[in-house]
Amino acid sequence: MSFLNRNVSETQIRLKDRLWLYIFSILVLFLLIVPSLVVIPMSFSGSQYLEFPPKSFSLRWYEAYFFSSSDNGMGFNDWMGATWTSIKVAVLTIFVATPIGTMAAYGLSNSSARVRGILFPIMISPMAVPIILVAIGLFYFFVQFKMVNSITGLVLGHSLVAMPLVLIIVLSALRNYDMNQEKVARSLGASRLRAFFEITLPQIKFSIISACLISFLTSFDEVIISLFVSGGDNSTITRAMFLALRDQIDPTIAAISTVLIIISSGLLLLTQLFGDKKD
Amino acid sequence: MQSNALNISINDVTKTYGDFYALKDVSLEVKSGEFLTLLGPSGSGKTTLLMVLAGFTRPDYGSVKFGNEEVVTKPPHLRDIGMVFQNYALFPHMNVEQNIGYPQKLRGKSKSEVKESVAEALSIVKLDGLGHRGVAELSGGQKQRVALARAIVFKPQILLMDEPLSALDKKLREEMQIELRQLHDSLTMTTVYVTHDQKEALTMSDRIAVINDGELKQLGSPNEIYTNPNNAFIADFIGESSLLPAKVISNKTYLGASEIMISHPSKDDGDYLLVIRPEKLFLANGKEKDTNLFSGIVEGSIFQGESQLLVIKLDPGSFGEQSLRMRLPNGSNIGQKVPISGEKISVGLRKSDSFLVE
Amino acid sequence: MALIDEHVNEAVLKNLDRKENFTLFGLTVPYLFLIFFLIIIPVGWLFYMSFIGRDGSYSFENYERMVTQKSYIRIFLTTFKISFLTTLICALLGYPLTYFMSQLSRKWAGICMIGVLIPFWTSLLVRTYAWLVLLQRKGLINNIAIDLGFISEPIKFVHNTSGTLIGMAHIMLPFLILPLYANMRAIDKDCLKAAANLGATPTRAFWTVFFPLSIPGLLAGLLIVFVICLGFYVTPAVLGGGKIIMAAMKISSNIELYFSWGAASALGVVLLVVTMLILYIASKLVSIDQIGGNK
Numbered sequence: 001m002s003f004l005n006r007n008v009s010e011t012q013i014r015l016k017d018r019l020w021l022y023i024f025s026i027l028v029l030f031l032l033i034v035p036s037l038v039v040i041p042m043s044f045s046g047s048q049y050l051e052f053p054p055k056s057f058s059l060r061w062y063e064a065y066f067f068s069s070s071d072n073g074m075g076f077n078d079w080m081g082a083t084w085t086s087i088k089v090a091v092l093t094i095f096v097a098t099p100i101g102t103m104a105a106y107g108l109s110n111s112s113a114r115v116r117g118i119l120f121p122i123m124i125s126p127m128a129v130p131i132i133l134v135a136i137g138l139f140y141f142f143v144q145f146k147m148v149n150s151i152t153g154l155v156l157g158h159s160l161v162a163m164p165l166v167l168i169i170v171l172s173a174l175r176n177y178d179m180n181q182e183k184v185a186r187s188l189g190a191s192r193l194r195a196f197f198e199i200t201l202p203q204i205k206f207s208i209i210s211a212c213l214i215s216f217l218t219s220f221d222e223v224i225i226s227l228f229v230s231g232g233d234n235s236t237i238t239r240a241m242f243l244a245l246r247d248q249i250d251p252t253i254a255a256i257s258t259v260l261i262i263i264s265s266g267l268l269l270l271t272q273l274f275g276d277k278k279d
Numbered sequence: 280m281q282s283n284a285l286n287i288s289i290n291d292v293t294k295t296y297g298d299f300y301a302l303k304d305v306s307l308e309v310k311s312g313e314f315l316t317l318l319g320p321s322g323s324g325k326t327t328l329l330m331v332l333a334g335f336t337r338p339d340y341g342s343v344k345f346g347n348e349e350v351v352t353k354p355p356h357l358r359d360i361g362m363v364f365q366n367y368a369l370f371p372h373m374n375v376e377q378n379i380g381y382p383q384k385l386r387g388k389s390k391s392e393v394k395e396s397v398a399e400a401l402s403i404v405k406l407d408g409l410g411h412r413g414v415a416e417l418s419g420g421q422k423q424r425v426a427l428a429r430a431i432v433f434k435p436q437i438l439l440m441d442e443p444l445s446a447l448d449k450k451l452r453e454e455m456q457i458e459l460r461q462l463h464d465s466l467t468m469t470t471v472y473v474t475h476d477q478k479e480a481l482t483m484s485d486r487i488a489v490i491n492d493g494e495l496k497q498l499g500s501p502n503e504i505y506t507n508p509n510n511a512f513i514a515d516f517i518g519e520s521s522l523l524p525a526k527v528i529s530n531k532t533y534l535g536a537s538e539i540m541i542s543h544p545s546k547d548d549g550d551y552l553l554v555i556r557p558e559k560l561f562l563a564n565g566k567e568k569d570t571n572l573f574s575g576i577v578e579g580s581i582f583q584g585e586s587q588l589l590v591i592k593l594d595p596g597s598f599g600e601q602s603l604r605m606r607l608p609n610g611s612n613i614g615q616k617v618p619i620s621g622e623k624i625s626v627g628l629r630k631s632d633s634f635l636v637e
Numbered sequence: 638m639a640l641i642d643e644h645v646n647e648a649v650l651k652n653l654d655r656k657e658n659f660t661l662f663g664l665t666v667p668y669l670f671l672i673f674f675l676i677i678i679p680v681g682w683l684f685y686m687s688f689i690g691r692d693g694s695y696s697f698e699n700y701e702r703m704v705t706q707k708s709y710i711r712i713f714l715t716t717f718k719i720s721f722l723t724t725l726i727c728a729l730l731g732y733p734l735t736y737f738m739s740q741l742s743r744k745w746a747g748i749c750m751i752g753v754l755i756p757f758w759t760s761l762l763v764r765t766y767a768w769l770v771l772l773q774r775k776g777l778i779n780n781i782a783i784d785l786g787f788i789s790e791p792i793k794f795v796h797n798t799s800g801t802l803i804g805m806a807h808i809m810l811p812f813l814i815l816p817l818y819a820n821m822r823a824i825d826k827d828c829l830k831a832a833a834n835l836g837a838t839p840t841r842a843f844w845t846v847f848f849p850l851s852i853p854g855l856l857a858g859l860l861i862v863f864v865i866c867l868g869f870y871v872t873p874a875v876l877g878g879g880k881i882i883m884a885a886m887k888i889s890s891n892i893e894l895y896f897s898w899g900a901a902s903a904l905g906v907v908l909l910v911v912t913m914l915i916l917y918i919a920s921k922l923v924s925i926d927q928i929g930g931n932k
Contacts, residue, residue: 017839025737028730029752032810035767036759038777042770049775100667107664115662121920123668125676128916130868132885133905136892137679160675163668180368186355187333187362187439188382188429195356202372221760223871227889241762245769245875254770257763268758272751337654340647352649 036261043254061255079240079256085230086220086237089154093219094212096159101166101215102208106196108167109174124164131224134160139228149231157229158219165218166211173207174200210271217267221260284469285346285436286311292331292341294324294493301327302338303493309471314463316472316480319490320516326441328490329473333439334358345437361430361438361468365445367422369414375401375425376410382433400428403462420451427459431466438463438470444479456482477517481505489513511636514554521603522552525635532635535599539571540630551635555628557588557606562618563627570627577622578602585609587617591624680909687902699903709887709904716884719801719873720866726806727862731813732855736847738814739821750818757811765872768804769795772876796878804876805869812865813858820854853922860919864912884908 046056065079104123108116126134138157139148147153177200185195201208226236237256244250287309294302302324309315317325330336332343334355343351350358370378379400383393401407404424409417417425423443430438443459444452460483463470474480480487481501489496489504489512497509508514515522526533530545534553541553563572574597579590589605605626607617618624690696703709738749756764771777772794779791794800824847832842870885884904891901 021733021737025734025749028734028810029749031730032756032807033752035771035807036756036764037767038771039763039767100671103664104668107661110661111658119665119669122672123665125672128864128912129676129680130885130905130908130912132868132870132888133680133683133909134676136888136901136905137683138675139892140682140898141675141679156671156675160671163671167668178366178368180364180366181370183333183335183355184362184364184368184429185370185381186335187358187360189356189359189385189433190381191354191356194385199370203370217758221758221762223762224885238760238762241766242871242875245762245766253766257760257766260760260763264758264760265755268751268754272754337650337657340650342646351646352653 039254039257040261042251043258045251045254048251061251064252065255065259079237079252081233082235082237082240083256085151085154085234089151089158089236090216090219092151092155093158093162094215096155097162097166097215098208098212100159101163101211102170104163105167105170105174106200109171110179123167126160127164131161135225135228138225142229148229149234151234153229154226154234154236155219157225158222159215161222161225162215162218165214169207169211169214170204173204177203213267213271217264220263283436284312284467286313287332287437287469287471288342288344289328289332290342290344292328292338292343294327294331294336294338300493302331302341305341305490305493305495307488307495307498309469310485312467312469314460314470314472314483314485316474316484316487317490318474318477318480318487318517320475323491324493325473325475325490327493329439329441329471332437332471333360333362359433359435359437361433361435363423363426363430363438363440363443365442367426367443367446369417369422369425369429371414373414374410375406375412375414375417378414378425379410379429379432382429386433396432397428400432403431403466404428419447420455423447423455427462431462431468434466434468436468438468440470440472442474443472445474445476452479453482459483481517489516491516507634508554508636511552514552514636518556519604521555521557522636523555523601523603524599525551525553527551527635535593535595535597535601537597539633540569541633541635542631543634546635551637554634554636555603556632557604558586558608559632560603560605560626560628562607563625565625567627567629569630571630571633572625572627573598573603574623574625575602577618577620577624580618580620582609589618589624591626683902683905685902686898687906689899691899699899700907702900703903703907712882712884712887712904715882716867719798719805719869719881719883720863722802723805723809723866724859724863726802727810727813728855728859730806731810731817731858735814735817735821736851738818739824746818746822753811753814756807757815761808761871764808765804765875768800768807768876772800772803795876797880798877800876800878801873801881804872805866808872809862809866812861816857816861817851817854820857821851824850856922857919860915860922864915864919867912868908 041054043061044057044059045054046058046060047054067080108119108123111119121128134157138153138160142148142150142153147156181203182192182195182200185199186192190198221238222236223238223242226239227242230236230239237260241253241256244253287307289305289307289309292302292305293300305324305328317328319325327336331338331341331351334350334353338351341351342349345358345360370381373381376397379397380393383396388396397410398407401410404427406421406424406428409421414422414425423446426443430440440459444455447455456479472480472483481504484501486498486500487504488498491512497504497513499507504513505517508517511522514520523534525539527546527548529548532539532541532545532551532553539553563570565572573591573593575591575593577589578592579588581588581590586609587607589607590602591605592602593599687699688695688697690698703713738746741749773779774791774793776794778794779788782788783791794803828846828850829842832846833839837845868885869883870889873881873883874886885908888901888904888908891897891904
């Protein structure tokens with residue numbers, strides 16, 4: 001067992017002195033990843049009950065997800081309808097949150113420190129205010145404008161939550177970007193707008209794509225605002241799942257969860273790929 | 280220096296940030312075709328002035344004219360100037376050719392025109408054939424050349440450079456200084472160059488504008504600035520002078536208890552500084568005419584390659600408590616013994632090299 | 638002559654300056670517009686509603702209820718207790734893991750980071766559901782424990798405090814790890830070498846050099862976790878099975894079930910004030926970028 005005496009740090013700590021840390025860390029990592037993944041085998045179970053490991057294999061819960069009827073008596077449209085609503089809202093959220101957040105980030109990064117100091121905390125306030133308050137506030141607001149249960153209301157609500165993330169991502173990209181390049185372009189004859197689109201944008205595009213993906217995910221996974229401002233035919237998948245979860249443990253949710261895990265991991269993988277290219 | 284390039288007139292340019300004056304009523308005329316260097320320590324305002332010329336910093340008031348045209352209100356992209364930044368600021372998403380061709384593309388030039396001008400610019404900066412390289416594949420010196428080619432490809436009449444050589448190592452920097460100067464001479468343009476390196480400024484410039492505390496302190500040829508600094512800051516900043524406190528009493532100049540000769544007419548009574556360039560001092564044998572003699576003890580004698588640096592503590596009885604630096608070129612003083620630490624010594628400074636500043 | 642010139646010129650230049658700043662500010666206007674209409678006005682209105690009594694007049698009754706009614710006091714206590722315990726669990730699990738990650742090469746740390754990010758970006762509902770499945774009476778954990786002979790009867794993990802804590806800690810752990818990791822990575826390894834060089838044992842070097850340097854990141858992580866926990870809704874609602882009632886759930890039920898906007902608003906205002914207070918303290922302790930920079 002001589003490898004246990006190997007040095008594992010520059011301060012000459014031997015592997016055996018650190019072994020507990022390694023084991024503990026791997027255990028915590030295991031606890032982080034695995035629980036979400038158990039829903040995958042369960043979604044293929046043939047049984048009504050959630051057993052693990054599943055005793056029989058079937059696709060019935062996927063069938064229930066993809067071909068559910070709308071009279072499930074749970075106050076929302078069918079699963080697929082809810083999924084489409086979520087996708088529609090998430091895509092629209094990208095188109096609202098990303099441009100608005102990017103514009104604000106550019107404006108902020110070119111403003112004086114004093115202006116930045118005042119505006120930045122206001123701009124990230126949707127992250128600081130408890131989301132339940134945002135949700136009931138929006139609910140009240142949308143009632144006044146008859147926007148409850150509307151796609152517009154959902155998109156605005158979700159954009160509100162996604163914008164600070166876009167802002168932070170693009171701001172940090174701009175901080176790593178050498179603004180002198182834009183200045184050079186301007187001295188060489190490009191207007192500021194043109195310099196932004198031809199010089200700055202191509203270099204922060206991976207961050208902007210990340211921002212888009214994160215806007216999508218933020219909207220797609222959002223529960224609380226959806227609970228308050230969506231409903232009926234415009235229920236989101238998260239609202240439908242939450243209502244179903246509160247009442248019973250329907251294995252259909254395992255199938256839906258599996259699909260959601262695949263979507264999130266896929267998008268995460270994309271952001272990591274784009275993130276790596278940045279530097 | 281005959282040229283048709285635009286001259287630049289800067290008049291009363293002032294820029295404040297709160298209570299801080301970055302530029303204070305700066306007026307300066309850059310002649311057509313001239314290579315003018317803005318020299319000053321960091322934070323002196325030299326870069327601010329360059330940014331005012333480029334249009335990135337808007338002064339509080341004042342006028343900037345290119346030729347006869349007032350440009351102070353013009354946005355940067357309409358000023359038609361070439362500019363080279365300290366860190367090159369090449370566009371990493373474009374290759375060398377695209378970088379250099381970018382200003383031509385902006386000017387709506389046809390593909391063949393762009394190609395032709397890029398090739399010409401590449402050959403001017405001696406990078407023929409590297410057009411297809413990516414920016415990341417270039418060495419520091421090559422990046423510098425690309426940045427330069429990009430700034431001159433559209434034949435601007437004015438070229439602005441912000442410490443373009445500061446990121447290069449010493450040897451390359453010295454080569455590039457000479458090359459940049461030759462380039463300036465071969466093209467028709469007025470160049471304004473910013474640096475904090477006094478040696479660089481002395482090497483390259485037609486004239487130097489020394490800037491400090493947001494003010495223009497002195498404007499003159501390198502020779503004038505070096506031999507005739509008009510104040511203590513410049514005397515200290517350019518070259519490595521010893522500045523010794525001196526007194527003028529009824530037309531006579533005293534260093535400590537001794538009277539000394541100075542090159543210029545006597546000044547009004549008061550306190551001044553005697554500027555002594557270390558290389559102007561020589562080992563005296565007592566027979567020189569029109570020479571101030573300083574006696575003292577060698578405190579340090581340091582070999583520095585091409586020269587020997589001596590730190591001499593002057594005889595306190597005659598000159599007060601002060602020391603000065605002297606540089607003996609190595610090799611030219613054959614037969615002369617190099618003074619060593621602790622030795623008594625007498626050094627001379629010609630009257631024509633002795634001057635006072637305030 | 639110069640004097641006249643500079644006066645004319647000064648006004649023109651100032652105007653151009655103003656125009657440029659205005660354009661730059663203009664870029665932030667759509668953002669601020671949404672913030673104003675969708676956060677400031679609604680929250681302001683909630684603030685107003687919290688001072689409206691049941692009969693429609695101004696009153697403090699919504700706030701009085703919170704100090705006089707036992708059920709409200711219990712909700713506050715539950716909210717703080719759950720948030721505190723979740724934060725504590727996150728710190729105990731997260732600090733060693735993050736330390737471990739910060740000592741790895743970039744490549745291995747990146748691989749571990751994916752392990753942190755996958756749950757981070759997995760839907761909160763999915764993770765809550767997964768724990769519901771794992772922790773139920775006939776769930777995986779009980780089955781394994783019985784098979785291994787640790788217990789004979791299934792333990793009730795879910796629909797109580799322990800289930801809520803497990804689920805919430807799992808969800809909040811990445812929020813602790815991310816800022817802490819950024820902080821630990823930035824710690825100059827030469828500091829530790831210097832400490833070792835000066836004769837500190839590794840353990841001592843850790844406690845006297847590394848740990849103090851990691852405190853800003855730890856604090857940022859702890860405060861983020863605590864603040865988010867205070868407003869938690871979904872996980873306690875599902876895993877608490879109606880027995881754990883936190884502030885956010887009370888706000889929701891006040892509105893959904895009783896249409897009692899005044900009571901909900903007052904509770905919301907208290908939640909907001911506490912959150913803001915903690916974030917304010919946090920912003921004094923660590924830079925604001927560090928708090929928001931990682932989700």
